[in-house]
Amino acid sequence: MRSGPWRTLRALPTLLRIGVAETVAYRAEFLVWILTTTQPLIMLGLWTRVARDAPFAGYSSSRFVAYFLATLIVRQLTGNWVAWQLSEDVRSGTMAMRLLRPIHPFFAYAASHAAAIPFRSFVALPVAFALLASSGGSALTSDPAQLVALVPSLAMAWLLTFSFLFAIGSLAFFLTQTMAIANLYFGLFSLFSGYLMPLKLLPPAIAAVGAWLPFRFMLSVPVELLTEPLDRAQLARLLAGQAAWTAITLAVALAGWRAGVKRFEAVGG
Amino acid sequence: MTRYLRVLSVQLRISMASAMAYRANFVIEGVMSLAWMAITLLPLIVVFSGRDTVAGWTAPAALIVIGYFMAVRAVLEGLISPSLVDLVEKIRSGSFDYVLLKPIDAQALVSASRYEPWKVFDLLGALAVVVYAFVKRGEPPAPAEVALGVALFVTGLAATYALWILCAAASFWVVRLDNLMYLLGAVFDTARWPVQVFPGAWRTVFTFVIPVAIMTTYPAMALLGTIDATQALATAGGAFALLAISRWVWRIAIRNYTSASS
Numbered sequence: 001m002r003s004g005p006w007r008t009l010r011a012l013p014t015l016l017r018i019g020v021a022e023t024v025a026y027r028a029e030f031l032v033w034i035l036t037t038t039q040p041l042i043m044l045g046l047w048t049r050v051a052r053d054a055p056f057a058g059y060s061s062s063r064f065v066a067y068f069l070a071t072l073i074v075r076q077l078t079g080n081w082v083a084w085q086l087s088e089d090v091r092s093g094t095m096a097m098r099l100l101r102p103i104h105p106f107f108a109y110a111a112s113h114a115a116a117i118p119f120r121s122f123v124a125l126p127v128a129f130a131l132l133a134s135s136g137g138s139a140l141t142s143d144p145a146q147l148v149a150l151v152p153s154l155a156m157a158w159l160l161t162f163s164f165l166f167a168i169g170s171l172a173f174f175l176t177q178t179m180a181i182a183n184l185y186f187g188l189f190s191l192f193s194g195y196l197m198p199l200k201l202l203p204p205a206i207a208a209v210g211a212w213l214p215f216r217f218m219l220s221v222p223v224e225l226l227t228e229p230l231d232r233a234q235l236a237r238l239l240a241g242q243a244a245w246t247a248i249t250l251a252v253a254l255a256g257w258r259a260g261v262k263r264f265e266a267v268g269g
Numbered sequence: 270m271t272r273y274l275r276v277l278s279v280q281l282r283i284s285m286a287s288a289m290a291y292r293a294n295f296v297i298e299g300v301m302s303l304a305w306m307a308i309t310l311l312p313l314i315v316v317f318s319g320r321d322t323v324a325g326w327t328a329p330a331a332l333i334v335i336g337y338f339m340a341v342r343a344v345l346e347g348l349i350s351p352s353l354v355d356l357v358e359k360i361r362s363g364s365f366d367y368v369l370l371k372p373i374d375a376q377a378l379v380s381a382s383r384y385e386p387w388k389v390f391d392l393l394g395a396l397a398v399v400v401y402a403f404v405k406r407g408e409p410p411a412p413a414e415v416a417l418g419v420a421l422f423v424t425g426l427a428a429t430y431a432l433w434i435l436c437a438a439a440s441f442w443v444v445r446l447d448n449l450m451y452l453l454g455a456v457f458d459t460a461r462w463p464v465q466v467f468p469g470a471w472r473t474v475f476t477f478v479i480p481v482a483i484m485t486t487y488p489a490m491a492l493l494g495t496i497d498a499t500q501a502l503a504t505a506g507g508a509f510a511l512l513a514i515s516r517w518v519w520r521i522a523i524r525n526y527t528s529a530s531s
Contacts, residue, residue: 029448039455046462046467050316081448180301184301187305187308188308191308196312197315201315202311
């Protein structure tokens with residue numbers, strides 16, 4: 001774990017190459033994963049049906065289409081499964097092998113997931129074009145500030161999601177119930193990140209709580225940047241919130257990992 | 270037959286014992302059940318706060334579908350999934366060989382090899398939701414409707430079980446299967462909505478390709494008394510057809526099984 005930043009940086013191209021090779025080797029699994037994240041399409045069907053005759057709480061049918069397609073794109077680019085991977089590695093003992101490498105596993109896992117992003121953009125980009133074609137771009141933002149802010153926003157959403165799931169995966173050092181917690185995480189995520197419906201539709205009291213939870217910054221914020229007109233103050237607030245939650249979650253994930261790895265005794269070999 | 274029952278009761282006892290060994294989980298699971306119930310109900314509450322009916326479904330009627338959904342999910346997570354995860358583990362480690370050696374049908378043995386007894390909470394939650402929905406609706410179901418509703422609940426469970434067995438049979442060819450189950454789980458999640466609220470293309474998929482409609486929507490319609498005889502027969506027939514197909518695929522899979530060990 002005495003990993004100099006320089007050494008990590010030098011290993012990065014190799015780590016990315018390994019990530020690409022893994023993605024290609026497990027292409028069937030990768031495809032299934034992509035299909036699993038297509039739930040926004042199901043929600044798209046549901047909500048356009050609900051809003052067919054009249055707009056629902058200000059959302060017309062075509063606004064729902066834009067919203068859920070944007071959700072699909074952001075989800076494809078930022079989703080990952082590191083919690084499942086990590087707890088599996090702890091349980092099966094393959095973690096021992098990863099610990100022998102002179103690179104912090106956080107970077108190793110992160111690089112392997114980052115390497116999958118180009119493959120996933122093959123899925124996300126056609127959808128983005130379909131989105132532009134179908135809604136004529138009218139439901140999308142044309143504010144250059146928002147479009148510029150989208151890049152750091154997506155990057156932070158990715159890092160926040162990854163750190164959060166890494167922290168959950170690190171719980172495997174302490175608990176055997178990690179899967180149940182990861183599932184509960186997903187339940188909360190679907191509700192408070194805008195995965196199942198735009199956050200504006202939630203009952204006011206619940207929406208107020210959701211505004212402060214980290215889940216919103218994982219998915220909803222980039223989607224809002226893409227589909228909603230925001231003034232400068234709102235934009236700054238959203239990005240600041242994202243930065244704050246990303247920093248906190250990253251710190252917790254690394255601290256949790258440190259505490260956990262001390263307890264680790266390799267199982268099997 | 271008594272041999273099967275004896276094996277089942279031993280397996281149930283083992284799972285009960287291990288559940289009792291971690292009694293603290295009782296509290297965790299109870300809290301989780303409540304949290305899941307809230308997460309499950311909230312989207313429905315949002316939809317019906319802005320609409321009186323969606324595609325002909327009123328809020329209490331849609332609640333019944335959610336009740337069925339919660340009950341099927343409880344059985345899925347309490348019995349079907351743990352057993353099949355266990356099976357995948359056995360195939361990967363090679364200990365599935367010992368299952369095949371036993372003088373009992375392998376499918377029966379692996380289908381009920383592990384239980385999560387605390388999921389009983391979810392089942393109770395589902396019952397509470399159904400009762401609440403009928404109180405809201407203001408008229409209780411007729412005895413015949415209850416009978417058909419329960420019967421179709423059982424066939425809905427059978428259809429669910431068949432789909433998961435099909436998925437498990439795939440693990441004889443593609444060993445890394447956990448994410449196939451996640452995919453099925455994600456699709457199953459749509460069973461919380463009455464199938465009629467989806468537009469045409471989606472409805473076709475959920476009725477014929479991945480028949481989540483026969484798991485929750487049609488059984489709920491039976492309990493509500495809005496199902497006609499053709500639909501009831503098709504629901505039960507679809508479930509039996511799925512069971513037969515899954516049994517057939519399972520047998521092909523077993524024949525192709527080459528042990529991971531040795």
